[in-house]
Amino acid sequence: MNDTFTERRYDIARLAIPEWLLKVERLGKVYGPYDDEIIASTGSERDTAKSSINGSVVAAWDVSFEVAPGEALGIVGESGSGKTTVLRCLAGDFTPSTGSATIRLGSDDVNIFDVEPAQRRRLRVDTVSVVYQDPSEGLKMNVTAGGNIAEPLTAAGWRNFSKIRARASDLLARTEVPLNRMDDLVRAFSGGMRQRVQIAKALANSPSVVLFDEPTTGLDASVAAGVLDLIRSLLEEHRIAAVVVSHDFSVIEMLTSRCLVMHHGRIVESALTDQLLEDPHHPYTQRLVAAARA
Amino acid sequence: MGYVSARGGLDAIRAAESLVRTKRLVSESNWLEEDQILDKLRLLVDRVMSEAGLWDPRLASKAIRQSEGDATEAVHLLRAYRSTLPRFAYSEAIDADDATVMRRIVPAFQRVPGNQLLGRSVDYTARFLERTGDDDAREEAEKLRAAQTEESRDIEPASEEIAPRRLMELLREMDMLVDRRLEDDPEPFDITRTPARPPAPRSALLSSMARADTGALVNQWYRNILGPDGYLHEVTLGEVRHANMPLNVRHPVTGETVTIMQVRVSEVEAIEDLEGVEEDRSRFDVGYGLCFGHNERKAIAMANLDIACHRDAGRTQLEQSLLLTTDALDSAGFLEHLKLPHYVTFRSMIERKIAVRKARQRRDA
Amino acid sequence: MTLSDLIDRHESGELLDEFAKREIRRATLAAVAIPGYQVPFGSREMPVARGWGSGGLQITLAVTHDDDTVKVIDQGDDDGVNAVNLRRLVTSSTGADETTTASEATVTQSRHRIPEDGLDESSILVLQVPVPEPLRGVERDMRELARMHAEADYSRMWVSLYEDKVRNGVITQTTGYPCLVNERYVVATTPIPRWDIPRLHDAPFLTLFGAGREKRIYAIPPYTIVEPLTFEDVPFEVEDSDGARCSLCGKSESFLVSLPNSTTWLCSDTDWCARQRGSR
Numbered sequence: 001m002n003d004t005f006t007e008r009r010y011d012i013a014r015l016a017i018p019e020w021l022l023k024v025e026r027l028g029k030v031y032g033p034y035d036d037e038i039i040a041s042t043g044s045e046r047d048t049a050k051s052s053i054n055g056s057v058v059a060a061w062d063v064s065f066e067v068a069p070g071e072a073l074g075i076v077g078e079s080g081s082g083k084t085t086v087l088r089c090l091a092g093d094f095t096p097s098t099g100s101a102t103i104r105l106g107s108d109d110v111n112i113f114d115v116e117p118a119q120r121r122r123l124r125v126d127t128v129s130v131v132y133q134d135p136s137e138g139l140k141m142n143v144t145a146g147g148n149i150a151e152p153l154t155a156a157g158w159r160n161f162s163k164i165r166a167r168a169s170d171l172l173a174r175t176e177v178p179l180n181r182m183d184d185l186v187r188a189f190s191g192g193m194r195q196r197v198q199i200a201k202a203l204a205n206s207p208s209v210v211l212f213d214e215p216t217t218g219l220d221a222s223v224a225a226g227v228l229d230l231i232r233s234l235l236e237e238h239r240i241a242a243v244v245v246s247h248d249f250s251v252i253e254m255l256t257s258r259c260l261v262m263h264h265g266r267i268v269e270s271a272l273t274d275q276l277l278e279d280p281h282h283p284y285t286q287r288l289v290a291a292a293r294a
Numbered sequence: 295m296g297y298v299s300a301r302g303g304l305d306a307i308r309a310a311e312s313l314v315r316t317k318r319l320v321s322e323s324n325w326l327e328e329d330q331i332l333d334k335l336r337l338l339v340d341r342v343m344s345e346a347g348l349w350d351p352r353l354a355s356k357a358i359r360q361s362e363g364d365a366t367e368a369v370h371l372l373r374a375y376r377s378t379l380p381r382f383a384y385s386e387a388i389d390a391d392d393a394t395v396m397r398r399i400v401p402a403f404q405r406v407p408g409n410q411l412l413g414r415s416v417d418y419t420a421r422f423l424e425r426t427g428d429d430d431a432r433e434e435a436e437k438l439r440a441a442q443t444e445e446s447r448d449i450e451p452a453s454e455e456i457a458p459r460r461l462m463e464l465l466r467e468m469d470m471l472v473d474r475r476l477e478d479d480p481e482p483f484d485i486t487r488t489p490a491r492p493p494a495p496r497s498a499l500l501s502s503m504a505r506a507d508t509g510a511l512v513n514q515w516y517r518n519i520l521g522p523d524g525y526l527h528e529v530t531l532g533e534v535r536h537a538n539m540p541l542n543v544r545h546p547v548t549g550e551t552v553t554i555m556q557v558r559v560s561e562v563e564a565i566e567d568l569e570g571v572e573e574d575r576s577r578f579d580v581g582y583g584l585c586f587g588h589n590e591r592k593a594i595a596m597a598n599l600d601i602a603c604h605r606d607a608g609r610t611q612l613e614q615s616l617l618l619t620t621d622a623l624d625s626a627g628f629l630e631h632l633k634l635p636h637y638v639t640f641r642s643m644i645e646r647k648i649a650v651r652k653a654r655q656r657r658d659a
Numbered sequence: 660m661t662l663s664d665l666i667d668r669h670e671s672g673e674l675l676d677e678f679a680k681r682e683i684r685r686a687t688l689a690a691v692a693i694p695g696y697q698v699p700f701g702s703r704e705m706p707v708a709r710g711w712g713s714g715g716l717q718i719t720l721a722v723t724h725d726d727d728t729v730k731v732i733d734q735g736d737d738d739g740v741n742a743v744n745l746r747r748l749v750t751s752s753t754g755a756d757e758t759t760t761a762s763e764a765t766v767t768q769s770r771h772r773i774p775e776d777g778l779d780e781s782s783i784l785v786l787q788v789p790v791p792e793p794l795r796g797v798e799r800d801m802r803e804l805a806r807m808h809a810e811a812d813y814s815r816m817w818v819s820l821y822e823d824k825v826r827n828g829v830i831t832q833t834t835g836y837p838c839l840v841n842e843r844y845v846v847a848t849t850p851i852p853r854w855d856i857p858r859l860h861d862a863p864f865l866t867l868f869g870a871g872r873e874k875r876i877y878a879i880p881p882y883t884i885v886e887p888l889t890f891e892d893v894p895f896e897v898e899d900s901d902g903a904r905c906s907l908c909g910k911s912e913s914f915l916v917s918l919p920n921s922t923t924w925l926c927s928d929t930d931w932c933a934r935q936r937g938s939r
Contacts, residue, residue, distance in 0.1 A: 630708060641916045645833075
């Protein structure tokens with residue numbers, strides 16, 4: 001069985017576009033003290049993320065992947081699998097225990113785990129955007145839709161009121177938020193509409209990387225479908241490197257071409273998304289796919 | 295020079311000053327002696343010294359008399375006086391175990407080494423308002439004085455009573471306490487020279503609370519018990535003491551440590567039952583409170599807030615609240631500054647109200 | 660200075676001991692060196708309450724000598740009761756002369772106004788500051804506020820201006836208008852009216868801001884760039900009096916305050932007004 005995985009990994013490596021924009025290497029996040037033995041006591045094969053040796057939780061370990069411009073990579077797994085931990089580390093919300101995440105900025109490579117907090121926040125303004133599952137994490141509820149978009153714009157130095165208005169209305173139009181709602185407080189918006197505003201805000205400074213954390217979880221099915229359509233067309237329009245984290249295979253299927261499966265903090269399988277859905281190899285993936293198809 | 299135009303304002307404040315002074319000094323009753331304030335209003339004197347951060351009972355009595363009993367005003371007089379004095383020396387660190395205890399209770403155990411020493415406390419007296427007339431009171435005082443001389447007043451209390459072993463020592467021996475002693479021994483933060491802002495060392499927090507307004511501290515405590523946003527554990531008190539502590543300084547010439555005076559303090563150690571996910575459920579932690587004078591209310595609130603702030607670990611803005619909102623002069627002064635003329639700001643506000651209306655008219659037109 | 664010198668000083672009726680003055684001067688120098696940065700200092704308690712000019716008073720006492728001439732105003736008025744009180748404290752404690760004419764003053768302490776004229780390169784303006792933190796309206800947590808200043812992360816201020824303009828059609832910030840000093844730090848301009856803000860820009864005089872209760876000193880050195888935060892296409896607006904004139908001097912060129920009837924206007928700077936009448 002191991003051989004099959006190796007073979008498939010080889011396929012992926014061959015298919016991967018060499019010009020990566022985001023490259024994550026051996027990312028690990030452990031809560032509590034750890035050493036090799038403690039790490040080895042956890043993972044998919046041990047069926048736990050919590051070490052029986054000292055109780056430390058290995059939320060993510062040895063996570064590596066690359067994403068090219070214009071590509072969307074999916075990370076799928078159940079809650080507690082470590083997928084959101086990976087995303088939060090990339091977003092700068094969590095500090096990883098080990099590993100690197102390199103973003104290619106022009107001719108410079110920047111390891112976002114390595115930079116000063118101020119520069120990391122700066123990167124969040126114009127290079128790496130996040131769309132959270134809960135819009136209240138990404139938006140200020142007592143600020144208008146336009147004002148929420150004005151925040152990253154002014155942080156990037158925009159100082160012209162009319163131009164900020166024009167940019168905000170352009171973004172809201174592209175995310176299909178009615179323009180007559182632009183000056184309403186986000187608090188007054190429905191869940192789906194809030195998510196569209198959050199996406200508009202995330203795109204404000206044309207970031208090169210966008211991280212989506214369960215972007216449609218919690219929305220009604222029809223609303224979710226609309227938001228997914230929107231994300232897909234935006235990803236096609238822009239040369240964004242996207243990472244989409246979801247427990248929901250339909251989201252992964254719709255948005256991504258490649259994906260990783262995480263289980264107890266480890267990547268257990270990686271493949272082209274359609275291949276993975278048709279022919280899952282790892283028993284855990286098989287279980288997930290079967291559940292999704294049921 | 296336009297000085298003449300300033301006369302009206304000057305006359306007004308001089309008149310107000312004179313009225314205050316005359317009404318205070320010229321009245322039917324006798325001049326209030328300092329000794330009377332020290333003796334009969336001792337708890338007020340203690341509170342004022344504690345909130346002023348200045349141990350000088352005589353000066354505090356003068357301040358209370360001058361402020362006509364307004365504790366915050368008395369604190370202001372003392373602190374402003376203190377600002378005029380150069381600081382010559384810092385005292386040495388005090389070992390609280392060198393204190394002589396006058397009152398000591400340990401609610402956490404029924405019997406403790408050194409015993410419970412109830413001392414002078416109204417805790418268990420029925421709160422009946424005494425309506426005794428002045429003459430009756432004098433008569434009773436005479437009787438009590440006579441009885442007192444007959445009793446043997448000279449019995450020395452046992453040494454374990456005036457310097458009892460702390461409950462904390464016993465708990466430590468039982469391995470019941472988490473150990474959070476610091477590796478280093480940093481100089482205490484001097485809040486009178488450096489403004490304390492979060493995140494601040496514990497010594498800054500403790501100094502701020504030791505000097506805080508009693509009511510503000512009690513309110514911070516209660517607000518976290520019953521208020522809308524806080525959550526604070528009720529502690530078990532391990533040690534409540536009223537004691538005399540020696541104050542030592544290093545002699546500028548000989549370099550020897552000399553005891554220059556005794557200060558009375560209230561001291562509290564509060565035992566906290568740890569139940570947080572990242573805490574050691576098998577042990578207790580301890581909060582500490584200490585303030586000038588006999589003011590158990592303040593010391594208890596302080597001890598409980600100390601441990602609460604440690605456990606909060608910056609998750610909420612409790613530390614900011616304690617460091618910045620509990621000083622009597624800061625809050626009272628800023629509140630009362632609202633009485634100053636504000637007609638420039640108000641004029642600007644009215645102007646903007648009109649501007650908003652004009653903008654609305656333009657939009658609607 | 661010997662101990663006995665220090666004690667002598669105290670007995671001569673000083674409000675601050677010499678060490679305190681030195682400390683305040685050091686903080687003031689730091690403030691001048693980093694325009695707009697709020698320098699923490701060990702603010703002492705003064706004979707006036709916190710919020711009543713205790714910060715301004717400490718600076719004035721620290722920078723004033725017996726050969727100085729001081730002017731003290733409140734709302735622009737030399738005759739306001741608080742101005743009078745502070746002036747007599749300053750003059751009795753320092754031995755300085757007093758004046759109501761800004762051009763004669765070497766040190767002018769003020770609450771809520773900049774004198775209409777007369778301040779030049781030889782002048783120090785000391786402004787009393789109730790709330791030194793310009794970002795408090797958008798953030799309460801002091802740890803976060805410190806970070807925002809350190810990183811010059813002022814986007815939330817801009818968002819609040821954007822929201823204001825969207826909601827109200829104009830920027831409704833009244834007094835104490837936030838300004839960017841030396842293209843680096845945003846400061847609270849005490850609550851001086853917007854009328855006075857343009858005069859902070861490239862001013863010949865040194866402005867010192869003293870917040871006694873919050874224990875902060877900051878400064879705008881002479882000839883410093885001071886820009887009110889506003890969008891490029893939304894002009895900064897000073898108070899509009901709609902052509903009103905002072906009912907005493909008849910002028911409309913100064914900052915006017917009105918009586919409650921809204922028809923009678925007076926110059927807020929009383930000394931300026933008196934000089935206009937004298938020269939008429």
